[in-house]
Amino acid sequence: QVQVVQSGAEVKKPGASVKVSCKASGYTFTTYGISWVRQAPGQGLEWMGWISAYNGNTNYAQKLQGRVSLTRDTSTSTAYMELRSLTSDDTAVYFCVSERGAGEFAYWGQGTLITVSA
């Protein structure tokens, strides 16, 4: 069965960077893309960006362009999301999602809480 497992919660200071990992199993990793979505406390879902697990092509939300980087390691079936220059507005649960078919968000990781606090 498909599993998507993310790294654990982190607390960061303003101005720091964070890198979240996302390990997929139960399917051929390079077949589907992976998106990252975040959810601030009590808020809705915000798409951050997408990476092709096949060739590493990326597409980022304009709002985060320049601050976010998505990468993947096909040898370990793991995707990574790095977010730089953190502010309190980046405090959120971050989800990675393995896509299917035409890009529907089929398999979600459990979420990683990133808290930005001085």
Add this chain to the structure above:
Amino acid sequence: EIVLTQSPGTLSLSPGERATLSCRASQSVGSNYLAWYQQKAGQAPRLLIYGASSRASGIPDRFSGSGSGTDFTLTISRLEPEDFAVYYCQQYGSSPRTFGPGTYVDV
């Protein structure tokens, strides 16, 4: 960017009742690539419907999706206690992929 609007913001119903949730797009959703997700408190969202009307694997048939172009609907034919949650629509036909603000189905 396609902006999605969901209505109502909150839907107060009882178990056994029918729920009708609306999602309207600011422009036509390409290939009707519109999905619906259910999210319960403290959990990741779960894919319910994709391609506007196809049920995802393991989703009960009381959930159905319809619509095309700019107007889409999620219907829950008879609410079960476990269906009380927040529901989001999302378009994945164009970039950036966007989500609606959600509808909270409350008992």
